[in-house]
Amino acid sequence: xxxxxxxxxxxxxxxxxxxxxxxxxxxxxxxxxxxxxxxxxxxxxxxxxxxxxxxxxxxxxxxxxxxxxxxxxxxxxxxxxxxxxxxxxxxxxxxxxxxxxxxxxxxxxxxxxxxxxxxxxxxxxxxxxxxxxxxxxxxxxxxxxxxxxxxxxxxxxxxxxxxxxxxxxxxxxxxxxxxxxxxxxxxxxxxxxxxxxxxxxxxxxxxxxxxxxxxxxxxxxxxxxxxxxxxxxxxxxxxxxxxxxxxxxxxxxxxxxxxxxxxxxxxxxxxxxxxxxxxxxxxxxxxxxxxxxxxxxxxxxxxxxxxxxxxxxxxxxxxxxxxxxxxxxxxxxxxxxxxxxxxxxxxxxxxxxxxxxx
Amino acid sequence: xxxxxxxxxxxxxxxxxxxxxxxxxxxxxxxxxxxxxxxxxxxxxxxxxxxxxxxxxxxxxxxxxxxxxxxxxxxxxxxxxxxxxxxxxxxxxxxxxxxxxxxxxxxxxxxxxxxxxxxxxxxxxxxxxxxxxxxxxxxxxxxxxxxxxxxxxxxxxxxxxxxxxxxxxxxxxxxxxxxxxxxxxxxxxxxxxxxxxxx
Numbered sequence: 001x002x003x004x005x006x007x008x009x010x011x012x013x014x015x016x017x018x019x020x021x022x023x024x025x026x027x028x029x030x031x032x033x034x035x036x037x038x039x040x041x042x043x044x045x046x047x048x049x050x051x052x053x054x055x056x057x058x059x060x061x062x063x064x065x066x067x068x069x070x071x072x073x074x075x076x077x078x079x080x081x082x083x084x085x086x087x088x089x090x091x092x093x094x095x096x097x098x099x100x101x102x103x104x105x106x107x108x109x110x111x112x113x114x115x116x117x118x119x120x121x122x123x124x125x126x127x128x129x130x131x132x133x134x135x136x137x138x139x140x141x142x143x144x145x146x147x148x149x150x151x152x153x154x155x156x157x158x159x160x161x162x163x164x165x166x167x168x169x170x171x172x173x174x175x176x177x178x179x180x181x182x183x184x185x186x187x188x189x190x191x192x193x194x195x196x197x198x199x200x201x202x203x204x205x206x207x208x209x210x211x212x213x214x215x216x217x218x219x220x221x222x223x224x225x226x227x228x229x230x231x232x233x234x235x236x237x238x239x240x241x242x243x244x245x246x247x248x249x250x251x252x253x254x255x256x257x258x259x260x261x262x263x264x265x266x267x268x269x270x271x272x273x274x275x276x277x278x279x280x281x282x283x284x285x286x287x288x289x290x291x292x293x294x295x296x297x298x299x300x301x302x303x304x305x306x307x308x309x310x311x312x313x314x315x316x317x318x319x320x321x322x323x324x325x326x327x328x329x330x331x332x333x334x335x336x337x338x339x340x341x342x343x344x345x346x347x348x349x350x351x352x353x354x355x356x357x358x
Numbered sequence: 359x360x361x362x363x364x365x366x367x368x369x370x371x372x373x374x375x376x377x378x379x380x381x382x383x384x385x386x387x388x389x390x391x392x393x394x395x396x397x398x399x400x401x402x403x404x405x406x407x408x409x410x411x412x413x414x415x416x417x418x419x420x421x422x423x424x425x426x427x428x429x430x431x432x433x434x435x436x437x438x439x440x441x442x443x444x445x446x447x448x449x450x451x452x453x454x455x456x457x458x459x460x461x462x463x464x465x466x467x468x469x470x471x472x473x474x475x476x477x478x479x480x481x482x483x484x485x486x487x488x489x490x491x492x493x494x495x496x497x498x499x500x501x502x503x504x505x506x507x508x509x510x511x512x513x514x515x516x517x518x519x520x521x522x523x524x525x526x527x528x529x530x531x532x533x534x535x536x537x538x539x540x541x542x543x544x545x546x547x548x549x550x551x552x553x554x555x556x557x
Binding site for chain 1: 366367372376379381382383384385386389390393394397398400401404405406407410411414415418419422423486487488490491494495505506508509510512514515516530533534537
């Protein structure tokens with residue numbers, strides 16, 4: 001493209017130029033144009049300013065429509081009344097590892113006080129030590145440091161990490177602070193939820209075990225669940241109270257990654273899911289000529305992981321296989337190869353993609 | 359539960375494919391992402407929030423019903439904008455935008471502008487955005503739509519033409535006229551870049 005004769009209006013009429021101005025697309029190309037056409041720099045700058053001003057004005061020109069109510073109305077007409085579209089409910093409540101339902105009742109003042117964007121460890125600790133005496137443990141060694149808390153909970157603090165906790169917990173909650181990495185085994189106590197503040201993330205449990213990795217200088221905050229249920233949220237956003245979408249419930253073999261730059265929370269499966277209910281005694285592990293769904297259900301139960309598939313499509317897929325306590329991913333790979341399907345992970349669930357079997 | 363930010367952690371094509379298989383979370387993530395965009399575009403046709411709410415509800419109810427066919431949709435944003443426009447025009451049972459360029463309105467406005475200018479000059483801080491907004495609102499509905507599609511939604515000239523149901527050249531002309539009217543309106547208010555926008 002030759003830009004020698006381009007006027008202000010020509011730039012405004014150029015699709016690619018607008019995409020650059022609005023979404024920074026093909027930035028390298030336009031940076032080069034600026035270099036190649038020095039006498040056009042002023043016009044380009046003006047065109048950019050015009051587009052951005054128009055965009056700002058258009059952004060404000062918008063009606064107030066209630067997003068939540070509209071969504072309620074949509075879901076009533078779609079997903080909440082569509083029996084085929086609903087995936088089978090999980091058996092949360094029957095599993096022995098579920099310690100108790102995590103009730104998210106958060107004292108509002110706590111969040112308002114901590115709502116500043118720079119909610120890193122030291123600031124949180126300074127704030128908390130105004131209310132009670134904190135004990136701080138630091139581990140510089142390779143071997144995890146075992147810390148026993150007064151309520152019977154145990155924390156294994158990993159290398160280059162700090163952990164602060166009150167000498168005596170309050171009557172209502174157990175609040176602790178972490179910078180770095182640690183594994184937690186929390187003594188169940190439904191009346192006193194256990195909180196871990198780690199950078200921007202708050203992890204809340206009633207009794208369970210999990211890992212947290214939150215180093216001040218790292219881009220991500222990671223929470224990985226071994227047993228029980230854990231509730232995780234971003235404490236900067238919690239001010240938007242009563243919005244349930246702001247916190248994530250994690251189940252065993254799931255982890256949440258918080259990206260500190262984009263402030264987004266995403267739920268995933270842990271890399272190597274471990275069997276939550278290993279084989280006991282002579283439980284059935286050999287399957288001969290059964291519909292693949294039978295085997296997938298057995299895997300779901302064993303690893304407590306949700307596997308989604310189209311039952312009708314897979315009805316004709318018959319397989320013979322032996323399950324083991326080996327890697328879930330390896331076993332799933334073998335099954336998929338056998339029936340000519342593929343799988344992928346989405347939102348901490350495994351989705352089987354198949355066009356069916358003849 | 360998906361939040362507004364979830365959209366960016368996924369590839370959009372994957373989301374539509376998952377929706378095609380009946381994934382409820384993908385449905386909600388797409389809704390949350392497009393809600394604001396659709397409300398913004400819809401505002402160009404309706405000043406009634408309830409009417410717009412109805413149209414968005416109908417639109418997403420239809421999307422869920424036809425999710426399997428939509429899995430391979432190429433330009434989702436363009437598709438949704440067009441679907442909303444159709445939905446609004448269906449719900450109101452008439453043409454959204456009068457085809458005639460309403461030049462009379464604009465002339466009336468030019469007459470009144472000198473009065474307004476005095477108030478404007480008395481203000482110590484000029485809110486540029488508000489003035490540009492006001493200037494845009496004086497344009498004809500079709501000029502406004504063209505500006506909105508191009509400079510807010512980033513639609514190409516081809517896509518804008520298809521959405522508005524007119525040839526590409528007509529969109530260019532609408533924009534051309536819009537620029538000169540904006541220039542006229544804004545000239546008295548602030549004398550920066552806008553004046554350089556030669557007709």
